[in-house]
Amino acid sequence: MRTEDDASHDEAQIRALIDARIRAVQAKDVAGALACVDLDMVLFDVVTPLAARGADAESARLEEWFASFDGPIGYEMRDLDIVTDETVAFSYGLNHYSGRTQAGALDMWVRATTGYQKSGGVWRIVHEHQSTPFDPSTGRPSLDLEP
Amino acid sequence: MRTEDDASHDEAQIRALIDARIRAVQAKDVAGALACVDLDMVLFDVVTPLAARGADAESARLEEWFASFDGPIGYEMRDLDIVTDETVAFSYGLNHYSGRTQAGALDMWVRATTGYQKSGGVWRIVHEHQSTPFDPSTGRPSLDLEP
Numbered sequence: 001m002r003t004e005d006d007a008s009h010d011e012a013q014i015r016a017l018i019d020a021r022i023r024a025v026q027a028k029d030v031a032g033a034l035a036c037v038d039l040d041m042v043l044f045d046v047v048t049p050l051a052a053r054g055a056d057a058e059s060a061r062l063e064e065w066f067a068s069f070d071g072p073i074g075y076e077m078r079d080l081d082i083v084t085d086e087t088v089a090f091s092y093g094l095n096h097y098s099g100r101t102q103a104g105a106l107d108m109w110v111r112a113t114t115g116y117q118k119s120g121g122v123w124r125i126v127h128e129h130q131s132t133p134f135d136p137s138t139g140r141p142s143l144d145l146e147p
Numbered sequence: 148m149r150t151e152d153d154a155s156h157d158e159a160q161i162r163a164l165i166d167a168r169i170r171a172v173q174a175k176d177v178a179g180a181l182a183c184v185d186l187d188m189v190l191f192d193v194v195t196p197l198a199a200r201g202a203d204a205e206s207a208r209l210e211e212w213f214a215s216f217d218g219p220i221g222y223e224m225r226d227l228d229i230v231t232d233e234t235v236a237f238s239y240g241l242n243h244y245s246g247r248t249q250a251g252a253l254d255m256w257v258r259a260t261t262g263y264q265k266s267g268g269v270w271r272i273v274h275e276h277q278s279t280p281f282d283p284s285t286g287r288p289s290l291d292l293e294p
Contacts, residue, residue: 002233042228042239044239044258044260044278044280045280046280046281047280047281047282047283048280048281048282048283048289048292049280049292050241050256050258050279050280050289050292050293050294051226051241051258051294079198081189081274083235083262083264083273083274084235085232085233085234085235086149086232086233087232088230088231088232088235088236088237089235090235090237090262090274092189092191092262092274092276094197094198109197111191111197111198111276111278113191113260113262113274113276115230115237115239115260117230126230127228127230127237127239127260129239129258129260129276129278131191131258131276131278131279131280132197132278132281133191133192133193133194133195133196133197133278134193134194134195134279134281134288135194135195136194136195139287139288140286140287140288141281141286141287141288142195142197145195145196145197146197147197147198
């Protein structure tokens with residue numbers, strides 16, 4: 001029988017995984033960020049394409065994204081909910097990215113939903129979906145929304 | 148100990164929930180669609196706002212969206228993956244929406260990630276994230292992508 005202790009232990013492990021990934025992104029550490037994801041992860045990213053599969057796709061995306069910043073990447077999370085069972089979990093919340101990019105200042109909130117599986121005692125990210133909504137009245141993505 | 152039979156039973160229940168919701172959307176049946184969701188669900192929708200909470204928000208969104216169609220709503224899913232444990236599950240895949248709206252013909256693929264919890268023996272949707280990516284070279288949402 002699964003106890004509340006088991007559940008809070010799993011939630012703590014997932015929170016540690018999320019924290020490790022935040023630190024890796026802030027440090028532009030591709031290998032550190034990839035250590036958190038499953039080799040077969042499916043990525044629905046803020047920008048095109050529609051979908052990508054595999055740690056190689058995530059790696060290429062991170063390399064490109066990290067290189068677009070002049071200086072550090074600001075990355076904080078808000079309103080994070082984690083829902084976990086023994087081997088399956090998901091989380092959802094809002095990510096704030098900020099910094100100076102080659103295209104100008106970035107200061108953007110995106111929605112993030114992440115799916116996790118535990119295998120061999122280790123939680124890893126098997127799916128991630130990050131996005132901005134678009135405004136139907138203008139037909140443009142809403143990049144300046146705040147929670 | 149959880150068996151493969153248990154897992155396939157849960158996956159079948161979630162698949163039935165997904166199918167019921169597809170039929171409700173196709174029939175513009177708000178009550179039928181709401182029967183699939185938790186009262187406290189958190190919604191990250193294709194269009195603004197950034198986030199909304201509660202079945203009331205989902206209800207208002209569905210009413211407005213259904214009313215924007217002249218005639219039936221085309222709704223099919225592709226590449227659906229369901230990952231389930233005893234009481235927590237998530238799914239991700241691509242949704243194709245089509246039909247005639249007051250704004251013109253709609254024919255659009257979106258990414259969909261859904262989180263489920265089982266309570267009192269019944270699986271319900273507690274979180275849904277649907278989106279289109281945007282194209283950084285044009286700054287516009289990519290509404291014409293195909294899988």
